[in-house]
Amino acid sequence: MNWEQLLSLKRFGDTNKRIRKEQDETRLGFEVDYDRVIFSSEFRSLQDKTQVIPLSQTDFVHTRLTHSLEVSVVGRSLGRLVGKKLLEKHPHLYSVHGYQANDFGAIVAAAALAHDIGNPPFGHSGEKAIGEFFKTGEGKQFKNELTEKEYQDLCDFEGNANGFKILTESRAGRDGGLRLSYATLGAFMKYPKESLPKKPTNHIADKKYGFFQSEKEAFIDVANELGLLKRSKEAISFSRHPLAFLVEAADDICYTIIDFEDGINLGLIQEEFALEYLINIVRDKIKTKNYYELSNKEDRVSYLRALAIGTLIDEAVAIFMKNEEAILNGSFDCALLDKSKYEAQINDIIRISIENIYQSNEVVDKEIAGYGVINTLLKAYTNAVNNCYDNTASNYDKLILKSLPKTIKINDVSLYIRLSSICHFVSLLSDSKAILNYKKLKGFQFS
Template sequence: MMNWEQLLSLKRFGDKNKRLRKEQNETRLGFEVDYDRIIFSSAFRSLQDKTQVIPLSKTDFVHTRLTHSLEVSVVGRSLGRLAGQKILEKHPHLNTIHGYQMNDFGAIVAAAALAHDIGNPPFGHSGEKAIGEYFSLGNGIRFKEKLSAKEYEDLIKFEGNANGFKILTENRPGIEGGLRLSYATLGAFTKYPKESLPYKPSRNIGDKKFGIFQTEKHIFEDISKELGLKKIRTGENIAFARHPLAFLVEAADDICYTIIDFEDGINLGLIDEEYALEYLIKLVKNSINTSKYNSLTTTADRLSYLRALAINTLITEAVELFLKNEEAILAGEFHHSLFDKSSYEAQIKDIIKISVERIYQSEEVINKEIAGYKMLSHLLETYTQAFLPDENTPDSNFNKLVRRSVPKLVLPEGQSLYTSLIQICSFTASLTDGNTVASFNKYKGNNI
């Protein structure tokens, strides 16, 4: 059974002494420092030019990964505080002996939620597929025989969640431990606390994807030991039960993309307004103030009211589900997302179905994802040829120029092929949508 005292660890990479909650400076708590470090990171800033729904959209209606992440963080903070209040009532020693407050839970979930998309490549999930398929179907397949099964799986199933953990924790020259976030926040961030293999070994929600590259495996093992995460696989294939607060981070993301992507679709004219409002009304029918709703004269105001009510409705239910299943979650025996158990499951599925049909599969999105896919594949080919040329092929002047054009991408001498490939993939994933277009045009000679 996992316990909250360990799960709320303030430890950071490199700490020699235990950080005690009672000794924290109340004006700037450790968990709040996590939030600040993420906000000021260059990886977070780059999310302002990364796809949430519509790639390279020029409309001010549409959410970017940055605005989406900020909203998920706000929802996550509410979820954490509401759950934290009840957890402290149930486990009073956390407050009376250790000094934890309700807001600590909110701060951890808010920081983890803020970072939840920090490792995502440009062009959304199409970007992940482009990176993965370069190694499974493209010219990157030439590296397969030189890698272990897990190393190759990390590449062909390139995962934004694992890349996010890498960004938050990786050692760089002069920067040990990445952003040096608290282990509690890193635990809550990791929705899939497993390696890439075995691939989807169970129906456990934590096995749906993977969250750790081989390059950061030892780091996560240290974090999981400090947090007391339950091991669910041992030996060569490590996997752990989720940190309980990861369920709230996931719920915050589910709430925002379900409701707000739907709202983006309405504002872009991809979903009929009146038709869409009916679906939102079904979700909030138990809490809607009919007279107030009918007093709103514009569709925009009605949409805004229903959106706020829908988010509040889902926050309340997510907290109820979390508290109801707290013991199973602490035992590592809760294997679903919170909303898999939602009484609003039918309404949520209806909204997501419309979003998929009208937004995610719209011609505009598909056309831009196709372009993004081809551009990322070309960039990976360019970078791997320049930085990891075939030993039997003379180094070309073009490759030398490419290396000079990306001073941030430095591969130390003597590091393994796998580490270099992951580094190239992580660099490519760090590009914004606009950077990707500009880099592609540069290497294709389209800028003159």
């Protein structure tokens, strides 16, 4: 892979190349990507979607929106620092093409801002709930009417693939989705493969999948424009865009450190754990006098969190640059922080978070409720849509159809398209809206 192709400013529908030196420096194309994500309705709904604690009423626990904003800030720093070093290593990128360090920061920031845009309500349990409906629930009846890959898309419903759909899917008045630059789309695609074969290797790019069968052509178009390397002759699978490693690192840094901070502030993790594990990461940077002058837990943990994020940013940049050649030829096969000298401390923090936050009674109880909500919605919507298509819709089905948006492809001849559009609609619901729709279906909502 080469950086000239990887930094493509092309957008869906472009007939001519976009040249970096011809860009308006006051409104750079990569910065427009960020704006388009942040003003999208799909991004706004993240303010009411679970990050860790579902439906939390506290004012400091992160939602998907605050998490995404934080990841974009960390991603911008990672991109700028890496960009500066890459321009020193490959000066022609600036002298011939006009790229600047901030370009890399803008690409990573925009992709990082969008990294959770496809996640359904109720966190990762929402993804699993959609999948279980088709794998073991009433949706299993459709298996024999779908191709193997179409059925796998539904059984392993993936927020990353759903995000790619949001960013690229055309609809009336919006050709090419948000029409982001291909460079930003490439950085967004952490798992550039289709749903099958499932985890064919231990390579990080094979951990999940990155597009549904409905977006296959759009994905191939982006991959070819960017010059991503093919990794399989049989299936659609490519090497990652190098900047996807930075998007992943920004996410890893934020959820590792900030979820840990949330757990401490909620009282789910004792402050002593912060002292033991965070200080091991920031030992070389901490100013002991300043730390002990902080009078409350939130300020102390905030101080350690800020230092830890800064330390891991520097670490990720160093690892990226050390392995740039392997990343460009597709042989670098793990997350950047898997090579970190702080890997043991990071793993300890994640282990404690799993035990005390992700598996806490509050989280588990609300995830159980989320399964019930999503199962009820999918059952009602799939019945209504498919009965309508078969001309067997009841009055109840017709009422449900009136409550659904016109984006659902009720009359599409493809069962896969009908089912995937229903899943997509459910995935766009906020936690509260999903519960409201559930109450209406159950007859609990009359106002």
